[in-house]
Amino acid sequence: MREPVRVGLFGVGEIGGHIARFLMGKPGVTVVAAVDSDPAKVGRDLGEVLGTGKRLGVVVAVDAEKGLHGRGAQVAIHATGSYFRPAFAQLQSLVEHDINVVSTCEELAYPYLTEPGLAEELDGLAHRHGVSVLGTGINPGFLMDTVPIVLSSACSEIKGVRMKRVINASGRRRAFQKKVGAGLTPEEFAQALVDKTITGHVGLEQSIGLFGSAVSWELDGVQAGLPQPVIAAAPVYSPFMGVEAGQVAGMRQEAWGTRRGENVIVLEFEAYLGAPAEKDEVTIDGIPPIQLTVSPCVHGEPGTVGVVANAIPRVLAAPTGLVTVKDLPLPSAWLGELR
Ligand SMILES: NC(=O)c1ccc[n+]([C@@H]2O[C@H](COP(=O)([O-])OP(=O)(O)OC[C@H]3O[C@@H](n4cnc5c(N)ncnc54)[C@H](OP(=O)(O)O)[C@@H]3O)[C@@H](O)[C@H]2O)c1
Structure with a gap:
């Protein structure tokens, strides 16, 4: 032993x-x-x-x-x-x-x-x-980089790749719900972005960098957009909290890796109370085309x-x-x- x-x-x-x-x-x-x-x-x-x-x-x-x-x-x-x-x-x-x-x-x-x-x-x-x-x-480190990198090994050509993670924040811990802005008013959410108390998902750019580097793409740029609030259309309840219609239920955010002027790597991250279809999805526009959907998404903790x-x-x-x-x-x- x-x-x-x-x-x-x-x-x-x-x-x-x-x-x-x-x-x-x-x-x-x-x-x-x-x-x-x-x-x-x-x-x-x-x-x-x-x-x-x-x-x-x-x-x-x-x-x-x-x-x-x-x-x-x-x-x-x-x-x-x-x-x-x-x-x-x-x-x-x-x-x-x-x-x-x-x-x-x-x-x-x-x-x-x-x-x-x-x-x-x-x-x-x-x-x-x-x-x-x-x-x-889990992310970065696995879902939006390791998984698509491994999938890309079956491709002889790749035009672009998209990764999407959708999390229903209803069942997640209060700290996570808070991190995605659940329960704020749209105005409070906008202020939280200014104050940087809501930063969005840290790591999207790093996943893009990992993928680009793995497939030897020289990227012109890597950029994450500002988190956008997802506004509840109707009341949503969870074991830890509820939000009323008109309040923020969570956020969505995109990030892009650009090569020769095209967005060749696109990441979408959504986490909000009541998100209907949790998933992790990779779509490779390549030869052969590949799509992998993991549903529900892999639990982060x-x-x-x-x-x-x-x-x-x-x-x-x-x-x-x-x-x-x-x-x-x-x-x-x-x-x-x-x-
Ligand atoms: N890559 C991924 O997929 C992934 C997944 C999960 C988490 N994360 C990241 O991992 C980090 C930890 O997550 P968490 O949820 O455990 O955060 P957390 O609950 O805030 O825990 C961090 C702990 O580290 C302590 N700490 C901070 N600075 C320290 C220092 N200089 N020396 C000693 N202890 C220190 C904090 O103490 P105080 O309370 O005194 O500050 C706190 O107890 C976060 O940045 C999170 O985003 C990444």
Whole structure:
């Protein structure tokens, strides 16, 4: 039997917590450390913070220096935020302590669009420390990039690709409903865009970058449109909240990758209370044409747990440096021991 993989947790919020609960019960994995800046968690046993009902002997520390480094973690699950620049110092400190990283930071899924300089710096650092760093998750990381990339491998020519994700936000947690603007008036939604309290779905551009790079398309531009409110035509109720007719039920957003003046990659993201037909859909206008519809759509939270946990053995075996999902071998579930 191999030694268990030693995992450190950097960020034990909503998604980091789900991943932690899963990894704690997974044979072949030992959670050795946890870090989170939330004062309500710092100093408490991780098992208690996660509501598992048993103490784990891992105390949540306020930062990696105090709680993660020196604990023998081979890989860290990093889940603190969506943007690469504010996460850079956290990632840097992990790499400088020779710890591989799987991160849910959306911009890290393809960091060359927004932060090419920082990406190069992190890549060089990871090479020098002999570790790999990967940004992944359900989206970006899987549905709108890995899936169409894999499908494209059956095509000899591609004119364009469209990806569409439709989520019925009624059954999702309140934080998600809030993130898509559910319950606001149209005026409040417009103001939230100005205040940047509603940012839309972070990661659409990164999925476009990943796809374009995988098929060797030089893109003229990658752009995400502003999120548009979806206004409820009739009252919609959900276990967590309801919206009245005329209120915002959620949002839709588009993003485009342009090549030679044409929108060759188009992503559509919709998430609102009462969305009638949840789906993930990829349509490739190519030879041969390909359409794949996954219905209902893959649930984002357990899907992220799966994608992130399943990336662990691949990241441990990956070449050193900053890697993306398209650089790694075909992904799959990780159900047995490490090979
Ligand atoms: N790629 C994907 O498909 C995917 C899927 C799911 C989530 N995500 C992304 O993953 C990130 C985490 O998601 P979440 O839902 O778990 O968010 P969350 O509930 O806000 O959790 C983040 C946790 O990290 C802590 N934190 C923030 N900065 C920190 C720092 N510098 N040091 C230590 N801890 C820090 C936060 O503490 P405080 O409360 O003190 O700030 C919070 O407890 C988000 O950006 C989310 O968008 C990506």
